[in-house]
Amino acid sequence: MPKTIETLKSEYGAISFPHLNKLGANSRPNAYALLLGKRVHNISKTPVSAGYQSDYKSHNESCFKSLDDDQHIFSIFKSSGYMTAHMDDWAGTAFNSHNCIGLARNETIDHSMKPFFLRIGLGLKGYESASISENVQKGYKMDELLFPQLERFLDAYPDKPKFSLSWSTYLAHDDNNNLFQADAFFTDFFTRNKKKFNNSFIFFMGDHGMRSGDLRKTKIGEIEDSNPALIVVFPEVVRQNSEILDTVIQNSQQLISHYDLFATFVDIARAKHNNGRKLVLHGSSILRPLPQPRTCDRLQIPIEFCTCMYPKSSKPKVSETQSQLIASKLVENMNKVIQKDERLHRNCAPLTLNLNTSIEIDAFQAENEYTIYFVTFNVMPGNGSYRAYAGQEKDGNINVLSTDYSRLDLYWQTAHCAAGHFSMNFCYCKDLLLKNTTD
Incomplete structure (x- = not known):
């Protein structure tokens, strides 16, 4: 404008x-x-x-x-x-x-x-x-x-x-x-x-x-x-x-x-x-x-x-194995959210990391040798696309930093059963799995 x-x-x-x-x-x-x-x-x-x-x-x-x-x-x-x-x-x-x-x-x-x-x-x-x-x-x-x-x-x-x-x-x-x-x-x-x-x-x-x-x-x-x-x-x-x-x-x-x-x-x-x-x-x-x-x-x-991020990490590029480990930790956290909530647990399918799509990771260096990872990944069922932050301490322990994950694709049709829920973007409705099986 x-x-x-x-x-x-x-x-x-x-x-x-x-x-x-x-x-x-x-x-x-x-x-x-x-x-x-x-x-x-x-x-x-x-x-x-x-x-x-x-x-x-x-x-x-x-x-x-x-x-x-x-x-x-x-x-x-x-x-x-x-x-x-x-x-x-x-x-x-x-x-x-x-x-x-x-x-x-x-x-x-x-x-x-x-x-x-x-x-x-x-x-x-x-x-x-x-x-x-x-x-x-x-x-x-x-x-x-x-x-x-x-x-x-x-x-x-x-x-x-x-x-x-x-x-x-x-x-x-x-x-x-x-x-x-x-x-x-x-x-x-x-x-x-x-x-x-x-x-x-x-x-x-x-x-x-x-x-x-x-x-x-x-x-x-x-x-x-x-x-x-x-x-x-x-x-x-x-x-x-x-x-x-x-x-x-x-x-x-x-x-x-x-x-x-x-x-x-x-x-x-x-x-x-x-x-x-x-x-x-x-x-x-x-x-x-x-x-x-x-x-x-x-x-x-x-x-x-946050639009103000730490400086890029000077460490070597994250390996494919490490990328999958970090992304899997983020997906594990998504499933915990689904399992803890009665409505989500009743209506939404468990999620798994889609290994047939690429995982993109940017690494940033914080204080005390703490590394922050900005991760783009996909999950099944539905191939939902997400971005979220994880962190790794110097002893190798991985933390989930994001409370909310950014959903990059439209998801209303696949998450309708969780309409109105704060974590609706994590949901793939179980009734769609039943429908696909029937079809």
């Missing part, structure tokens, strides 16, 4: 933050970090991580309990006197994915497009209208539906502070090539509304990169997935404050995460109205000097998503 980026930089003085690092594989953990400032999964303690516990006692607490009374960003802005709007072209939303409850009452959201997108059948089943869905989806692109509503929201409250979240999923979630068609639309949108945004913060960003497809399978694609775009527009009053602007420019070259953006939102919301509520904060506002040093583990970024 070169024209959009150029418009934001030349007309709005936008600043790019090229080192935003995602915190989870998909939208759910990243949304919790961005909009609630919380962690939904544990990070295991390993030789390269201090280990961090989830902010929720269990998956059930984070998923099947309403978030209305949690510290979500809508409630924070609402309590500070803002009008609020939530515009998401996927009615399920990141909070409702994996069959979670999310925001049930929506008491702190003044305007929502969820009823509209439910009616056109995007997100949750059982609410759609066939006639509305056909006419709308044939006649409009999703960005053409979301952003005119944002303009109406801006116009409706000219004298009140406003907070809006516009989350466009269908624009390019499954194909980043679709971004080009929206470039002219967004260029026109930001050009036309420049005066309305003169006193505004704008965070133009993604929560993660492409998670599948040919690009994702490359080394560049691996980094892109963990390094979503972030361009920030600051109000004119901030741009004219040389002290804050210098701080922001310095911070733009630092490693940051969604936790830091949540802390920034809180900083903005509480600039004039602080209700004294104590919040969980894992990050720091980008409007203030950032604590140092900024390593992935200090920022609580899991190693499997």
